[in-house]
Amino acid sequence: MVTFGSGRPVPSRVAATGPRFTFYAALAIVLMFLDQRGNWLEYARYGLSAAAYPVQLAVNSPSAAWRWVRGNFATRERLTAENTALREANKALELRALRTESLEAENAQLRELTAAMPDVAERWIVAEVLAIELTTLRQRVVVNKGAADGVFKGQSVLARGGLIGQVMRAGPWSAEIILISDPEHAVPVQVLRSGLRTIAVGQGNTGVMTLPYLPVNSDIKVDDVLVTSGLGGVFPAGYPVARVIDVGRDPGQPLALVHAEPLAAIDRDREVMLVWFRADHPAAPAAPSTVVPAPPEASP
């Protein structure tokens, strides 16, 4: 390296100059600011996620190929066994559907409605989870359906067993889903048995959620099922979320320590359902404006 007394390298060899760094750093900060404040970068993000899709497909291809091979070379016995299991499951579902119908009719009578309400779910599409890891310590997945299929931000995502999350960002052909077990996610829930309403928060672990806002004396016990309460304006009411696995009551503490286990197989299911709900159904997610408590009456 040639130096001329000043101790600085010859300028032509320097790729990283202060002004250039300042430029890129300022650019990054402006981007962050725009992304954080207002949604001015929605279009840029939309385009970028389209550009990312080929890489996501490439990453997904080995596992997709493996499943294709396994599916094609499935043995006869396995297929028969699977068929039998599915037939059993179907029978059980049919029985439950029969009961649901009679319950719905009864409910309609009780509410003095002329006809039973249709199901709150209007339509749904099945999306496949791409084998992409977003962030290790957060719980997010990417699915292969996007805005081109009508997917929108805040849409509820269900899987076998119950709720698994909501759409966080919809790209053109893919969507990012935040799971209910993400530490940044919280679901408004209701205890099915007692009607107690609270919030279930993720912990960054697929197997456990916490209910941090329950007083020590609240009516909750192990094996209680939590369903969505319909408050908060995102999820409709009545979808199963989790089962309480552990209730810790310390008389010295104001709040109980409650853990619940998500009912949906979050880390095992490769197929999820993106659901559209009827906006005029009683169980549809309450719009935030209707959740706000009525203003106190003016005192005389």
Add this chain to the structure above:
Amino acid sequence: MNARAREPRGPMLLSALIALIFQVVPLPDWLSIARPAFLVLVVLYWSIVSPRAGGLLFPFACGLALDVFRGAVLGEHALALTLVAFLVMRFHLLIRAKPLFEQALIVFAALTLYEFVVWCIDGWTGHTLNSALRWLHPVTGGLIWPVVFGVLSRTHRPR
């Protein structure tokens, strides 16, 4: 202009793409926590060996790609990666002359700084994640540095 043409741009871009794939390919939980940040390592390598091949645009673009893939605030990883690459480029002649072991220590420090910047921005933007496990990847990154260096130095003519 001739000197510019000899910069190993092809291997640089290809290695970045492969590193990005390594960084998002799903692994079992215990392994994925310890997974080194491959793309950051690749950017550090090219910043040390051939800073003029990509300049600061290369770290910035790689950071932006990470932002898109991880669903972070746009610019978060870009800023962290640009900062780390800038510091490394400033001292690249010094670092290049060091034995691999010392380089690994420097890389560990750079990765820690990178994760620190990301952690700060996470906090400021309201995505706090205070798990001690997030500080694990600089260690594995430092440990794997000799391998990364060995593999990448075979992709272009020595300088």
